[in-house]
Amino acid sequence: MSGFVSTPDTSRKSRADSTPEDAPQAIPPLPDFNGRVLGAAAFCGIIVAGVVDGIFPESLLWLLAAGVFWPHTILFLSRKLGADRQPRIRQYLLLVECISGGLVIGLTGLTPVPSLAMALMLMFSCLIVGGLYLWFYGTLLLVAAAGLVVGLLGVTEDFTTPLLTSLVSLAGTGLYICVTAFYTHQQARILLAAKTQIQKQREQSIALSDKLSKYLSPQVWQSIFTGERDVRLETRRKKLSVFFSDIKGFTDLSEEMEPEALTELLNNYFNEMSEVALRYGGTIDKFVGDSIMIFFGDPSSRGQKEDALACVSMAVDMRNHMKIMRQRWRSQGIRTPLEIRMGISSGFVTVGNFGAENRMDYTIIGKEVNLASRLEQLAEPGQILVSYETFSLIKERIMCRDKGEITVKGFGRPVAIYEVIDFRRDLGPNRSFLEHEHAGFAMYLDSGKIADNDRKAILQALEEAAERLRVEEESEQT
Template sequence: MMSAQADLRNVASSAGKLASADIHDHTVAIPPMPDYNGRIIAYTATAAIIVAGILQGVFQQWLLWFVAGALTWPHIAHLLTRRTFLRRSPRIRQKMLFLDCVIGGTFIGLIGLIAIPSVSILLMLMFSCLIVGGIRQWLFGTVLMLASLAASAATFGVADSLQSPLLTSILALASTGVYICVTAYYSHQQARTLLLAKTQIQNQREQSIALSHKLSKYLSPQVWQSIFTGERDVRLETQRKKLAVFFSDIKGFTELSEEMEPEALTELLNHYFNEMSEVALRYGGTIDKFVGDSIMIFFGDPTSRGQREDAFACVSMAIDMRKHMKIMRQKWRSQGIKTPLEIRMGISTGYTTVGNFGAENRMDYTIIGKEVNLASRLESLAEPGEILVSYETFSLIKDRIMCRDKGEITVKGFGKPVPIYEVVDFRRDMGPNRSFLEHEHSGFAMYLDSDKITERERRDVLAALEDAADRLRQEDDAD
């Protein structure tokens, strides 16, 4: 059973890894345009603007030094961010872009704020800031650029004319357009890749969840939940806890197995286990195992409502199972199963060792201890339809559940005889106000639980009882 637990934990922790591996194997991931390439395009465009401006007499000749700087700076920046101590600096990409904003602002000031080249440089810088760092990067980049622009313009002055020749303007706008288009293309490809990755991860996650739900069928829901949420680790460890332990089996099952075909017997047994499991889960029980026609359940782990409430929930479950078994027995009789099937149950409360037992590659989440042996012994001593409980269980439930003293028994592992008690019913259901009624004869069976009948069902039940009463009266008059 705990091998399924390990599988569940592996599914939960490796869903993302599986999705990433699937993306790597089946798609070509296209990263955003590297800063190195983007910087080369931007500074090459700037160098082209400078050359055009100098050739047309708009810029001064000494700005040719900026051409050399524009063509070499991308390589220097790449070397600084990849090969020096700066590579360990947090957010180095954003910091280097701030430096580009300072350089760009200084250059705009040096060319005297000539309109179209200045706007071209500004657009490339602002677009880069938005792509790399969003609004925050854009705001800080703008402040740095304006500050360096103001300092440069104050030092070198503003050009006499802010207009630029046609060729310089066209080259500036074309260079800016090329840079923005290339950057936008890479951003689009990145968005497509991220969308595809998200879709594949979602599909992988759904597959992992589906697999985990399949594996969860081998575990009690409480154990599965604690493993899948990370509350419990899958390793060999145990702890001492005070639990309420329940055992039950079907009296007469051996005789029935000799009468029925294996397929029909399997279907009946699975139906029985399914019905009893729903009752157990409704009361919060942890289903330990099914062995033959026996069921082992415990209360108090992995979650507990306190010793008294755990014991009360366990005994309440047993009473409900006994009632439900009467209804199931009537259904089986209508299907041709004549052998009366009864369950017998035993419950004990005390300290047990609970946890993972077994080997590293095959574990079983279960409980051991003398209280487990006592519950099993009580179940074997019980008469059909009887619920036997230990003294400690009785002491925790006696104020709400009526029990009958059954004397003492000797159990291996206990130094003294063990007092045992038979569960009668809830105290609230005793006397004339009880909600559950039963009456059974050959040809007649009635099991009434008035607490579970709705108003609409109540009218149907009354009508059925009146029809049955009329039929019996007619037959009695005829006699």
């Protein structure tokens, strides 16, 4: 005797969990056990009617006992095999029912109306639970099982179906299909309401995450919302390039302007400088007063050399962009000349989440951070000062001027610093800076810093070096 599964596959956790509490609550889906009980009752009714009408032998009444135990047997197997966690187990059990149903149809001798009624209930269950795929294989197994029994026992001699058997078959099948369809429809409504609610919540989450992203650097926000980084207190050592900048003359300007106008000017400055920083891939750490702190190399890095180059390139771009902003401010009546000064240092720092479990700040600490801040304070208006570590990473593409050494707290020895001039490609033929470095030869020339009384000595040294190279070249040729 065969029972039935009456509802589509909704055992997956994602669907069950996705139904929100405020979604319209319709009648819950018809459970598998109840569906099998209803199907088994229809089968038993058809068998009893057939025996009463005399078209089925009384020996088939043993199927009534099988019909009573079948739903309980399948329920036991479902729990044992974990059908609620594995939807395919549920489909396999339904295929087993198709085989058993085919055997019952074969035992009835393929009496037309009862056979079609029982086959229709099974096929309807397959179509709802597994779609056309399960329907096809279920039909195939049912036909094969029925054909096997018919091949052994033969078909009925009289293909006419009495009225009672026909009515019970049609009534049982109709009741099963109508009840199943009703519960399936109600379930579809629940799923549709849940889908609508999920879509609404998704849109709200996107809007909220967009608002929250304003408080984080895009790289940090991206790494958190994509799951690449956990939000927990953790730090690590990493080599980064750190940038500090502030506006020279801002304090004087704050005494001349109204707070509202000053706030608008400062926000405009931060907005445009942030766009420059993001264009070069910098992670904006914080804004403090008129100062900006940015670092390169975390959460994403292109390599130490490229990170340092991107940091210095950003600084040069900011310095050039400041000229445009000064003209714009001048047209707005702001006559105080505002200049940006910047400091950059490269080295190992501690980067990560600092703070408490309920309030974290993604930032960096270390002596290189202090050095970058110190260089920014020492820089003249419009000047970019970098540490020796940064200079060694960028010197092939950016011209720098040696500014001597400074003493910085936390460093055992004086620190060599350099001033960024410009990209080498942007320096014209009249540039005052020349630098050449080869094996056995190194030259750094800043003609703008050479005093008149030193010029002759330098020329003499260069001429002696050139003469010596010529003599060695002529001796090699001979």
